[in-house]
Amino acid sequence: MPNRSGVTIRDVAARAGVSHQTVSRVINGSEQVAPETRARVEAAIAELDYRPNAIARFMAKGHSRTLACISPNLTDYTFASIIEGAETEARQHGYFLISASAPDDTAFSILIEELIQSRRTDGLFVINPYADGRRQFLPQGVPTVFIGSQSRLPAVSSVTLDDRGAACMAVQHLLKLGHRRIAHITGVLEEECSQERQAGYEASLAASGIDVRPELVIEGDWSATSGYQTTRQLIDSGVEFTALFAQNDRMAVGAIRALREAGRAVPEDVSVIGLDDMPLTSYFDPPLTTLRQDMFGMGREAARLLIRAIEQPGSPRQNLHISADLVIRRSTNQLV
Amino acid sequence: MPNRSGVTIRDVAARAGVSHQTVSRVINGSEQVAPETRARVEAAIAELDYRPNAIARFMAKGHSRTLACISPNLTDYTFASIIEGAETEARQHGYFLISASAPDDTAFSILIEELIQSRRTDGLFVINPYADGRRQFLPQGVPTVFIGSQSRLPAVSSVTLDDRGAACMAVQHLLKLGHRRIAHITGVLEEECSQERQAGYEASLAASGIDVRPELVIEGDWSATSGYQTTRQLIDSGVEFTALFAQNDRMAVGAIRALREAGRAVPEDVSVIGLDDMPLTSYFDPPLTTLRQDMFGMGREAARLLIRAIEQPGSPRQNLHISADLVIRRSTNQLV
DNA sequence: ATGAAAGCGCTAACAT
DNA sequence: ATGTTAGCGCTTTCAT
Numbered sequence: 001m002p003n004r005s006g007v008t009i010r011d012v013a014a015r016a017g018v019s020h021q022t023v024s025r026v027i028n029g030s031e032q033v034a035p036e037t038r039a040r041v042e043a044a045i046a047e048l049d050y051r052p053n054a055i056a057r058f059m060a061k062g063h064s065r066t067l068a069c070i071s072p073n074l075t076d077y078t079f080a081s082i083i084e085g086a087e088t089e090a091r092q093h094g095y096f097l098i099s100a101s102a103p104d105d106t107a108f109s110i111l112i113e114e115l116i117q118s119r120r121t122d123g124l125f126v127i128n129p130y131a132d133g134r135r136q137f138l139p140q141g142v143p144t145v146f147i148g149s150q151s152r153l154p155a156v157s158s159v160t161l162d163d164r165g166a167a168c169m170a171v172q173h174l175l176k177l178g179h180r181r182i183a184h185i186t187g188v189l190e191e192e193c194s195q196e197r198q199a200g201y202e203a204s205l206a207a208s209g210i211d212v213r214p215e216l217v218i219e220g221d222w223s224a225t226s227g228y229q230t231t232r233q234l235i236d237s238g239v240e241f242t243a244l245f246a247q248n249d250r251m252a253v254g255a256i257r258a259l260r261e262a263g264r265a266v267p268e269d270v271s272v273i274g275l276d277d278m279p280l281t282s283y284f285d286p287p288l289t290t291l292r293q294d295m296f297g298m299g300r301e302a303a304r305l306l307i308r309a310i311e312q313p314g315s316p317r318q319n320l321h322i323s324a325d326l327v328i329r330r331s332t333n334q335l336v
Numbered sequence: 337m338p339n340r341s342g343v344t345i346r347d348v349a350a351r352a353g354v355s356h357q358t359v360s361r362v363i364n365g366s367e368q369v370a371p372e373t374r375a376r377v378e379a380a381i382a383e384l385d386y387r388p389n390a391i392a393r394f395m396a397k398g399h400s401r402t403l404a405c406i407s408p409n410l411t412d413y414t415f416a417s418i419i420e421g422a423e424t425e426a427r428q429h430g431y432f433l434i435s436a437s438a439p440d441d442t443a444f445s446i447l448i449e450e451l452i453q454s455r456r457t458d459g460l461f462v463i464n465p466y467a468d469g470r471r472q473f474l475p476q477g478v479p480t481v482f483i484g485s486q487s488r489l490p491a492v493s494s495v496t497l498d499d500r501g502a503a504c505m506a507v508q509h510l511l512k513l514g515h516r517r518i519a520h521i522t523g524v525l526e527e528e529c530s531q532e533r534q535a536g537y538e539a540s541l542a543a544s545g546i547d548v549r550p551e552l553v554i555e556g557d558w559s560a561t562s563g564y565q566t567t568r569q570l571i572d573s574g575v576e577f578t579a580l581f582a583q584n585d586r587m588a589v590g591a592i593r594a595l596r597e598a599g600r601a602v603p604e605d606v607s608v609i610g611l612d613d614m615p616l617t618s619y620f621d622p623p624l625t626t627l628r629q630d631m632f633g634m635g636r637e638a639a640r641l642l643i644r645a646i647e648q649p650g651s652p653r654q655n656l657h658i659s660a661d662l663v664i665r666r667s668t669n670q671l672v
Numbered sequence: 673a674t675g676a677a678a679g680c681g682c683t684a685a686c687a688t
Numbered sequence: 689a690t691g692t693t694a695g696c697g698c699t700t701t702c703a704t
Contacts, residue, residue, distance in 0.1 A: 051453040051454060051455070052454060053398055053454065053455050054454035054455060054456040055391060055395050055455060055456060056395055058391050058395075058456075059391050059392055059394075061394040064391055066434070066456075068432075072434075073412075073420060074416050074419055074420040075413060075416040076424065077411060077413070077615075080410050080411040080416045081411050083410055083435070084409060084410040084411050084437055085435060087410065087435065087436060088437070091436065091462060095434070096404075096436065096450075096451065096456070097434060097435065098402070098432045098433060098434050098435075099410075099419070099423065099433065099434075099435045100423060100427070100432065100433070101420055101423060101424070114432075115432065117387040117388070118387060118388060118389065118390035119389050119390060119391060120390040120391060120394075120402075120432070133448050180581050224616060224619050241377075241431075250615075250616065253616055253619045254619065256619075257619060262622075276614070280586065280589055280614070280616065283560050283589045283590065283592075283593060283620075284619075284620065284621075285596075285620075285621045296446045309553050
């Protein structure tokens, strides 16, 4: 009994009275096996309940049919959705997905070392590859796809939200409702997507001939708490605004609380728009107007790109942008 | 150049002027290598940038240092937290985690087949193993740990929330506030955790000498929508209640909306308590009173159990229960 | 302390 | 159409 489940290709061969190679042919669906032989082998396989050992197979073929996804964490709805999309698509192509969280660049570098260099993986997704110092640890020579930030590497594809476009949509929605003084809470400005959204905000304003007033823009850190605090700062500073665009839903929700506490009704006094369309966001009071990103779809696209890069090494690299959809609920209102 | 990254144990051996076996000893930290030899080998490894091929290693050793987790999905906050906990713990023991979603039992059986029987995995987590018909596909002879439902299998350990205890805490909190007519929205009653929570509800009531009134209990499906709809049904049916316990936060949030629409203030007219402590739940209006489950911790425990089962085959199986904490916010109130 | 030989379970190349 | 012979890159005997 060679290993746990015992039966190997040779046991099957013996049972069927053929060479182990013929068994290999059968399980690999080779055409050049006589129907009668194939039947005998298949019978033997069934009788012995034989299952090919995947590891041995990978070893002989030089790949692992395994992909890995490194994400800052696994619980954020955005990340989890991407991972689920990638996993779903990967499975359809016969790949499994190792998911790993790397909250910081140290964890990231260890992960890369253990995961990639050891060749237990055929390819890699990196969510937010340009956060902190992780860029310096990005692996070389391994098929890779970035998610969330555009790739600056010649061999690496990426898929990102059309961050600029999404921010434009948000601001234009507010503009259309008559708002002119639009406050803006950004995410961590070190991250590319935050800069892009900021650029979209400015571009939309500029296109409507409105000056960007720096005192209306404030940096948050993506958390609800930061949305709350920055909004308080805004209020305390005395700047006037009738609308507020938060770069994600969490901060929008925090902003609404701060606004309420300061006696400003949402949306009557100030309209609030978020970005993400997080779960339960429609159950808030008021239901949050936001932009929906198809993260699941992004994950799928990323998987397609990665698998193509693995299976067709020559294929050109791509930078995909996914656009967002405006979801109008009740936290935004016509300016009165 | 044998494979992608080229350099193998034999290249290192040649370079260091030793046998490949000695190299193997060095990378495996064997004691019986002369310091001087070791140094030469290590130098060669560094010069050639050699990395052991994990697959080849697994092949020779008969394991894969890979675990898999099958979950209904990857995006639910609860599941994602468990997975993150399991992944974190697994990595500390040198294991990677494949995560896969199986929304139904068909997907589940395919997954099991491809993942386990092929021996690409040393062990398996199953989240909610007794949902739908998946129990019949649970693998045999592979170290497994159930999460979310108690194991009924002699060889399988499990870790679950203390569902009954959590429900008791919720109901007792309401009782202590003076409530006597407590509505109850259950999850899918086919699932064990839902039954357990139901049992806790009944036990707490009984302990206070209160009759369980069936017309106050209604089955939801865990979604916010179902919380909304079942609460409407409750209201329309005319039963009176001053408090409501929903088996998860999503349904609680849906219930609050239905209550509001019917003109009942929360918590003034009806106190509402949920279970899970989902993100942003504290940003609702009113902030939701709920029970916090340490899902991350559950994931860690599960990983410890699984790894022990793998590495110490004799070790006894366990059914772990994790208790919840009451988080009192403002959706519950003293009965007036 | 080191090396030689064998083998993990399979696939690939070359026979026949 | 089938069998034989070699590996894949590593670990594990068993010698020395």
